Amino acid sequence: MGDLLQTLGIQWTKLIPQLVNFGIVLFFLRRYAFKPVFAMLDARERKIAESVENADQIKAELARTEAERQRILNQAGDVANQMIEQAREAANRVREVETQKAIAAAEQIIAKAREASAQDHARMLAELKREVGRLVVQTTTTVTGKILTADDQRRLAQETEKQLSA
Numbered sequence: 001m002g003d004l005l006q007t008l009g010i011q012w013t014k015l016i017p018q019l020v021n022f023g024i025v026l027f028f029l030r031r032y033a034f035k036p037v038f039a040m041l042d043a044r045e046r047k048i049a050e051s052v053e054n055a056d057q058i059k060a061e062l063a064r065t066e067a068e069r070q071r072i073l074n075q076a077g078d079v080a081n082q083m084i085e086q087a088r089e090a091a092n093r094v095r096e097v098e099t100q101k102a103i104a105a106a107e108q109i110i111a112k113a114r115e116a117s118a119q120d121h122a123r124m125l126a127e128l129k130r131e132v133g134r135l136v137v138q139t140t141t142t143v144t145g146k147i148l149t150a151d152d153q154r155r156l157a158q159e160t161e162k163q164l165s166a
Contacts, residue, residue, distance in 0.1 A: 047143065051139040058128070058135070069117065072120075073117050076110075076113040080106065080110040084106050087103050087105075129160075130157075133158075133161055136160045137156050140156055
């Protein structure tokens with residue numbers, strides 16, 4: 001065994017101090033380099049998980065809002081249908097001129113209800129886009145660990161808004 005070590009150029013007198021030096025370097029690397037890096041990676045992983053959870057909550061809120069909008073639209077449609085039916089019943093009892101006025105009024109109410117619903121929908125989508133843009137900027141700032149300039153924030157918000165619109 002000694003001849004083999006001699007042939008390979010391994011000398012015990014130099015190997016043992018090198019192993020001790022390697023052990024010391026390994027100890028300091030683990031303590032002062034690897035632990036902080038792993039702690040930072042764990043923190044980022046948690047932040048990313050929180051961001052994904054926030055995105056899921058936003059999607060759920062959007063679904064609830066969409067369901068509420070649909071419910072309101074259906075109610076408006078039901079009310080409008082009831083008004084049209086009442087107008088038709090009145091048409092059987094009233095002269096032709098009065099019948100035309102009642103139908104025109106009902107159709108105008110339907111148009112206003114649909115217009116109001118469309119405006120509410122557009123407003124909700126705009127609010128959602130702003131909120132998602134803000135969350136993307138906040139998440140990007142958190143994940144990248146740097147402070148974004150106003151131009152960076154505006155650019156990210158616009159890109160996110162384009163993706164949501166698509």
